Amino acid sequence: MKELTKIKYWLFDLDNTLYSGQTKVFDQVDKKMSSFISKKLNIPVEEAKKIQKEYFHKYSTTLSGMMKHHNIDANEFLEFVHDVNLDFLKEDKDLEIEISRIKGKKIIFTNGSKAHAKNVTKKIGIDKLFDGVFDIVESNFIPKPSLEAYKMLIQKYKIEPQYCILVEDIARNLKPAHELGMKTVWIKNDEPWAAEFSNEKFINYRTENLTSFLKEINELK
Numbered sequence: 001m002k003e004l005t006k007i008k009y010w011l012f013d014l015d016n017t018l019y020s021g022q023t024k025v026f027d028q029v030d031k032k033m034s035s036f037i038s039k040k041l042n043i044p045v046e047e048a049k050k051i052q053k054e055y056f057h058k059y060s061t062t063l064s065g066m067m068k069h070h071n072i073d074a075n076e077f078l079e080f081v082h083d084v085n086l087d088f089l090k091e092d093k094d095l096e097i098e099i100s101r102i103k104g105k106k107i108i109f110t111n112g113s114k115a116h117a118k119n120v121t122k123k124i125g126i127d128k129l130f131d132g133v134f135d136i137v138e139s140n141f142i143p144k145p146s147l148e149a150y151k152m153l154i155q156k157y158k159i160e161p162q163y164c165i166l167v168e169d170i171a172r173n174l175k176p177a178h179e180l181g182m183k184t185v186w187i188k189n190d191e192p193w194a195a196e197f198s199n200e201k202f203i204n205y206r207t208e209n210l211t212s213f214l215k216e217i218n219e220l221k
Helices: 003-005 025-043 044-057 062-070 076-079 095-100 114-124 147-157 169-177 210-218
Strands: 009-012 106-108 132-135 164-168 183-187 205-207
Touching: 025 044, 025 062, 025 076, 044 062, 062 076, 062 147, 076 114, 095 210, 106 147, 132 147, 147 169, 164 169, 169 183, 205 210
Parallel strands: 009 106, 009 164, 106 132, 164 183, 183 205
Antiparallel strands: none
């Protein structure tokens, strides 16, 4: 772990990473996706759910499939699905302290939207701690784990991959980062779609608690 004291660029996924998946925030987003598809395609919600999951597994995001096959307005989709209740997200003072102690650039790398990232981080109390948010719009709607999205992020922030680390709850999204020379951290969870590939060698570190993980690194400095 001592090697992580040399990291200059910290990339954090947003949903189920900067807050616990136990809060079920993303469950709300998930339901709103089904609702959006149901209305747009004029089909029952159950059928919409099947399409939603099919697109997620095939294209890495439901949005990508909807754009490809149904020519939907991406911004309308993002605004609708991220309009969720965040009232049960609480300020996380311990996480705020540990992220504040990290030296180097701190960037949120999400398949969601900047507006969603802002709403979530503000609710947790960490919105002032990041140097940027690289969202799905900025990646031209090319989602993780497409290598192209990572390369665009690297170019924008002038990142040196060998001094960079990515923290993610979806294991497969760590593979391109590792291939580019970054260190990788998987936030352990039991979601089948997130835990798939979690035993692969492209994962350098595993943790159940982001705050504890960061604290351990900060105390090595």
